[in-house]
Structures are given as C-alpha cells and as structure tokens.
C-alpha cells in the first residue's frame with residue numbers, strides 16, 4: 173500500500189509575543205492593529221502578575237480602580253478584536269541564532285520573523301527545603317489565591333515591599349492576625365502602602381528577622397516558623413498557620429540563557445528602546461525592567477516593542 177507524502181510545514185509568523193500580561197497584550201494590540209497577525213504564547217501564568225492582584229488603583233483611566241484579572245482580560249479582548257491569536261502553553265526551547273527565529277512548545281515548532289519577549293517575572297522563594305516541601309500546604313506566593321483557606325487563623329507574610337503590604341492588608345479580611353516579618357528595620361514599601369498597613373490593627377510586625385525553617389513538613393501543614401534575628405543571631409519559634417512570600421520576583425528568561433545578553437540576575441539587558449542584542453528580538457515589561465515594574469510601564473514597553481518590530485519588518489520590506 174502506498175501512502176501519499178504529507179507536507180509538513182512549520183507555521184511562520186511575522187510577530188510572536190511570549191507572555192500575556194500587560195506588556196505582552198499591549199504589544200499584541202499594537203502589532204495586531206498594524207496587521208501583523210501576532211501570535212501570543214500565554215505562558216504558564218497566563219495574564220501575568222496582575223491576575224494575582226486585586227484592586228489596581230493606579231492604572232490611568234480607571235478612577236474607581238479595576239480588578240487586576242479584569243484589566244488583563246480586557247487587554248486580551250482588545251488584542252483579539254484586531255486579530256491577535258492567543259494560545260496556551262509555554263516556550264520550552266528557543267533558537268535565536270538566525271532568522272526566522274525558532275521556538276518550541278514541547279515538540280511543536282514555530283518560526284517567526286520578529287520576537288517580543290514579555291515573559292515577565294515569577295515569585296521568588298526563600299529556597300528552604302522545608303518551605304518547598306510545604307508549597308500548596310500553607311506556603312504560598314499568592315495571598316489572593318490562597319488567603320481564603322486560612323480564614324480564622326493566624327498567618328505570616330515575609331517581605332518589606334509594596335507586595336508584602338498589599339498581601340498583608342488583603343489577608344486581614346480572613347486571618348485573625350497577620351504578622352509581617354522583614355529582614356531589615358527600614359521598609360522598601362511606598363509610604364501610602366506602609367501607612368495603610370500600619371493603621372490596620374490586625375497587622376503586627378517583626379523586623380530584623382529571617383526565616384530559617386518552616387514547620388512542619390511531616391504534618392503536611394504549616395504550624396510555625398523558626399526565625400533568626402539579623403541583629404544578634406538569636407533564634408525563636410513563631411506560631412502561624414500559613415506563610416505568604418512577598419520577597420520579589422525573578423525574570424523568566426531561562427530558555428534564552430546563552431543566547432541573549434542577560435544580567436547577573438537574569439534580566440534582559442536592553443540595547444535601548446525595546447532592543448535586545450539580537451536584531452529582531454525585542455523586550456517588553458518586567459523581563460527587562462527591574463526598576464519600575466508597574467502595569468502602566470509594562471504596557472508602555474509592550475507598545476514600544478511592537479512599534480519597533482513593525483518598523484523593522486517594514487524596513488525589510
């Protein structure tokens with residue numbers, strides 16, 4: 173029996189956007205309006221970090237505030253309206269050595285003339301074995317996702333930035349007491365967020381302390397923390413039913429290591445505008461921005477990246 177040969181073609185795009193947060197979807201809106209029919213690969217955390225927040229009060233145009241997941245969903249709808257395609261999955265391998273660039277989602281291969289990397293950053297963990305053993309059993313990096321499970325119980329938040337304040341304030345809706353543990357005396361959080369947290373009677377504070385152990389992996393539940401003073405090294409136990417990490421983020425650039433210029437922490441090194449060291453590969457949002465990291469700056473960066481991709485393609489005819 174003879175079989176007809178099946179032609180195998182690798183889909184070729186003008187623009188692929190990696191990431192579907194504010195940066196990725198804004199890039200998709202601009203690229204789609206320029207008739208570039210972008211493909212957006214949503215990533216493991218579709219919608220990005222805004223899907224883990226509640227009220228966004230500082231995104232211009234929403235005087236009453238808007239829920240984070242609602243904001244990114246609207247951006248996605250806007251991009252789809254102009255012809256952007258969204259697909260589930262995460263890029264597992266990339267070959268940026270020549271154009272068209274090659275990407276893989278598992279076994280599936282895609283090719284693209286230009287690439288916009290808007291893969292964002294993911295929550296940082298302490299890195300303790302006991303912490304990792306209890307992820308999903310009382311250890312979490314998302315109060316919005318998991319706070320509800322600790323209704324009527326005492327919980328602890330680690331960190332001294334805006335995220336820690338926001339998570340702690342959110343958790344006061346459920347918990348009997350929220351303790352913020354921070355490794356220094358001074359806080360990185362903005363004054364408005366710090367003042368709000370300080371004014372909340374349910375929040376208590378432990379400064380100059382780090383976590384050395386999370387109890388109790390054997391019980392498959394968080395029962396307490398071992399804390400160590402950063403001043404005199406003394407250790408003590410702190411009873412709590414949950415541990416929420418709010419200690420910053422690490423950029424999602426693993427698949428580009430050895431190909432793109434990254435700094436020591438893995439952030440993309442910008443060559444100005446949205447350009448990376450590889451012509452045709454652009455960056456947008458938290459994957460490069462270690463300074464501002466706001467929804468509005470990520471959206472602005474997505475816009476820049478799409479305009480640069482469009483101009484490059486136009487210049488090349």
Ligand code: NAP
Pocket residue numbers: 230297298330331332333334335336338355356359360362382418419420421463464465466
């Ligand atoms: P961040 O500002 O980088 O703060 C991270 C905090 O975690 C710092 O206080 C840091 O301590 C602490 N930390 C880092 N590694 C640690 C470790 N291994 N052990 C213990 N503590 C550790 O991160 P973020 O709070 O996620 O905020 C990121 C950006 O998003 C900021 O620009 C922030 O303004 C913005 N944001 C805004 C809002 C809002 O306006 N509603 C809400 C959330 C976030 P040190 O201070 O000692 O370094």
